[in-house]
Amino acid sequence: MKPATLHLTKGWRMYFTILGIFLVYAVVFISFQNGREKQFRISLLDARLQEINHGIAIGVDPDDSISIETCIRLIGHPGLRVTITDLSGNVVYDNVLEDPVSMPNHAGRREISDALRDGKGYDIVRLSESTNEKYFYSATSFPEKGFVVRTALPYDLDLYQTLKADQHFIWLSLLVIIILSLVMRVYVSLLDDSIRKDRDEANSLTRRQLTQNISHELKTPVSSVQGYMETILQNPEMDRKTEREFLERGLAQTRRLTALLEDLSTLNRLWDAPQSWTFGAVDVSQMMQNLSSDVMVQLERKAMSFHNELPFDVIINGNESLIYSIFRNLADNSIAYAGQGTRISVSAHRDGDDWVFEFADNGPGVPKEHLEHLFERFYRVDSGRSRKTGGSGLGLAIVKNAVQFHGGSVSAVNDHGLKFTIRLPRYRA
Numbered sequence: 194m195k196p197a198t199l200h201l202t203k204g205w206r207m208y209f210t211i212l213g214i215f216l217v218y219a220v221v222f223i224s225f226q227n228g229r230e231k232q233f234r235i236s237l238l239d240a241r242l243q244e245i246n247h248g249i250a251i252g253v254d255p256d257d258s259i260s261i262e263t264c265i266r267l268i269g270h271p272g273l274r275v276t277i278t279d280l281s282g283n284v285v286y287d288n289v290l291e292d293p294v295s296m297p298n299h300a301g302r303r304e305i306s307d308a309l310r311d312g313k314g315y316d317i318v319r320l321s322e323s324t325n326e327k328y329f330y331s332a333t334s335f336p337e338k339g340f341v342v343r344t345a346l347p348y349d350l351d352l353y354q355t356l357k358a359d360q361h362f363i364w365l366s367l368l369v370i371i372i373l374s375l376v377m378r379v380y381v382s383l384l385d386d387s388i389r390k391d392r393d394e395a396n397s398l399t400r401r402q403l404t405q406n407i408s409h410e411l412k413t414p415v416s417s418v419q420g421y422m423e424t425i426l427q428n429p430e431m432d433r434k435t436e437r438e439f440l441e442r443g444l445a446q447t448r449r450l451t452a453l454l455e456d457l458s459t460l461n462r463l464w465d466a467p468q469s470w471t472f473g474a475v476d477v478s479q480m481m482q483n484l485s486s487d488v489m490v491q492l493e494r495k496a497m498s499f500h501n502e503l504p505f506d507v508i509i510n511g512n513e514s515l516i517y518s519i520f521r522n523l524a525d526n527s528i529a530y531a532g533q534g535t536r537i538s539v540s541a542h543r544d545g546d547d548w549v550f551e552f553a554d555n556g557p558g559v560p561k562e563h564l565e566h567l568f569e570r571f572y573r574v575d576s577g578r579s580r581k582t583g584g585s586g587l588g589l590a591i592v593k594n595a596v597q598f599h600g601g602s603v604s605a606v607n608d609h610g611l612k613f614t615i616r617l618p619r620y621r622a
Contacts, residue, residue, distance in 0.1 A: 208381040212374060223366050238346075239315045242331035246313075246342040249275060250335050274328065274345040278305060280336060290323055297322075299343075308332040308341050318348050414446035421446075457587065459518065463594045470512040470598070474620040477507040477516065477548070481539060484520055491528050495535075499524070502540040507548055508620040515595040516617075522588035523552045523613055531556030531610065547601070548619050553612035559605070567605050568593035 276293070277286040282300025287293035299305045307314020316330045328345035335342065421443040425436055462469055485499045492499055509516055520539070527537045531554040541550045559567065566572045571586040592613075596603040601617040 205381060205385065208377055212377065215373070216370070219366060219370055223363055227363065235315070235317060238329065239313075239331050242315075242329075242344045242346070243313055243333055245273070245344050246331065246333035249344070250333070250338065250340075250342050272347050274347075276343040276345070278341045278343070280309065280334070280339055280341065282309075282341075285340065287323075302330075304330040304332040304343060305341060308334040308343075321345075414449045417446045418443045418450075459515075459591055459595075463515075463591075463598050467598065470515060472510060472512055474622075475509040475511050475513045475516045477509050477520075477541075477550075478503045478505050480513070480517055481520065484517070484524060487521070488524050488528060491525075492537075495528065495533050497528065497531065497534065498536050500536065500538040502538055504541065507541050509548060509599075510618050510620040511599045515598065519592050519595050519615065520552065522592050526588055527552075527554040527556065527611070535610070543619065544616070546618060546621070547616050550615040550617070551612060552615065553608065553610055555610040558607035558609075558611045561607065564605055564607070568603070 275286070275288045276284060276299070278284050278299050282298045282302075282305055284293045284296040284299055287296065290296065300309065303316040303319070304314040313331070313333045315332070318327050319330065320327050327348035329348055330343060330345045332341055332343035421439040425431060425439055431439075481501045481503050485501055488499065491497075524537065527535070531537065535554050535556045537552075537554045539550060539552045541548050543549075563572075568589045570590040572589075592615075593603055596615055596617065599617055601615060603613060603615045605611060605613050
């Protein structure tokens with residue numbers, strides 16, 4: 194069975210598409226702005242620590258711990274950790290540790306290595322091996338003095354709040370998104386109401402036209418059957434041969450009525466009860482062999498030939514009855530109008546996830562001005578000639594609706610005769 198799908202109007206599909214694009218843009222923009230602001234705050238903090246590093250380096254002898262501690266007190270920053278290394282990364286001073294000289298070489302630490310290479314560097318959050326605390330580090334190299342000064346602040350709640358981006362911008366952005374979404378929703382509702390009104394008017398006109406067309410199509414065979422029956426009843430002495438001829442003509446008209454009603458039923462089910470059609474794997478290669486046998490008698494009457502050029506692996510995802518009706522209606526159309534001794538051929542090739550079929554005959558084709566109307570209900574290129582063939586006038590309309598029902602497309606062109614191109618989704622297990 195064809196899977197049930199949530200039906201959304203064009204307006205709502207447009208709404209969700211625009212909303213999705215807008216949300217993606219908003220998320221990317223907010224993330225970018227959030228990261229940019231955070232980086233700005235980090236740069237500000239690093240600049241402050243760089244100033245402190247320069248203040249410590251001025252006139253300080255790394256071998257004189259007393260002068261360094263005096264400088265730190267003058268700076269007056271609580272919790273500030275100061276480390277001094279030589280240009281090889283060996284620690285010569287640390288105001289937190291009692292024996293800083295025993296610390297491992299720091300040349301590989303990110304902020305120290307960046308400072309040795311670029312003159313300065315920082316590391317946002319790193320766990321200290323010596324104190325088992327997290328710090329924000331900022332280091333400055335002073336090659337003329339032969340040492341590197343590194344300052345560090347504990348990464349506590351206060352520092353986290355300092356580096357965190359301003360949330361007001363995010364909340365403001367979310368508020369703008371909500372307001373725009375509501376405005377878009379109101380606009381889409383109004384648009385949907387307008388589209389629905391136009392569609393209802395168009396459907397009403399279509400139904401009136403369809404009713405008129407059906408009435409017109411039914412009138413001729415019903416009148417003919419009525420006339421034949423009345424003639425027979427009013428002439429009880431009619432000879433058997435004439436009576437049989439009238440009965441056969443009446444039977445032909447009833448068959449035409451049956452075909453018309455069956456075609457109308459098919460179209461109604463496609464429009465009003467799509468869930469009634471079951472879907473699955475349809476072997477079109479085998480189906481085409483069966484179809485060529487089914488139309489063999491009609492072909493022989495007109496000395497026509499049918500050439501099945503399909504590969505052996507053409508499997509369609511669809512309803513078998515509808516797929517058969519597509520190709521049977523195309524075959525009946527060619528048999529009815531291509532002419533005596535003509536050739537019908539069907540071929541196919543794969544194109545991505547679809548099978549593309551070409552159903553063609555080498556008959557006279559169709560005048561160009563009629564091509565775009567071929568798939569309309571009850572449209573006839575030559576109404577008088579068409580009715581003589583016994584067709585319902587709905588065959589190509591069924592073809593179009595059945596193809597579209599399967600998510601495909603169909604078109605017709607003159608190419609040394611009339612050629613139909615049908616695209617249908619291939620079956621994927």
